[in-house]
Amino acid sequence: MSSSPEEKSAPKASKQTAAQARAEFEAERSATAAARRERMDAAFVDGIPGRAIQVLSWLATAVFAAVTAAAVIDPDQFVGLFFVVSVGLFAAGSLLFAADIALAASRSRDDLMGIGGLFFLAGCAPRSVQLSLLGSLLVQLVIAFIGAATRPFTPLAFGTLVPVLALALCGFWSVRFGLFPAQQSVPAQKAQPARRRS
DSSP states (O other), rough: OOOHHHHHHHHHHHHHHHHHHHHHHHHHHHHHHHHHHHHHHHTTTOOOOOOOHHHHHHHHHHHHHHHOOOOHHOHHHHHHHHHHHHHHHHHHHHHHHHHHHHHHHHHHHTBBBOHHHHHHHHTOHHHHHHHHHHHHHHHHHHHHHHHHHHHTTTTTGGGGGGGHHHHHHHHHHHHHHHOOOOOOOOEEEEOOOOOOOO
């Protein structure tokens, strides 16, 4: 049985529809990214705040790298210092993480905040800030796992806790300075359901 011209043209039409949908999606994504850039430029026209947070994150990363290198080279002499520094940085990160959650809970009454924006600065921070703070987090993770892998079953494993500080500093920047969309106002009264007529 031969198929009708309409049936032959059906797959082509569906492909065109899929291509159109993809093009629409790409155009919408580009427009969203452009709008976000404009919003960032307008919000941070006087300069990007929170520079001290970035400096602190990289300073902690440098100290962690130094004590890790020393402990890997001469564990007998430096493993105690490494343990104290690692636990200290982890404790500071844990306290700051708790503060981030409390501040985010307070701010979320007015702003829409998600985990991606809060701790990974997605869509709420300028690109330079996101690259700087997430770069520090990535470096801390690499240092921690290299140190733990180089001397396994030693106190260098405690280094894997240190990146909590870099993550908490990401959250602290976003909750203090991040640009989040405002919560939409909820209508005070919902429409009453229609009553049945007796």
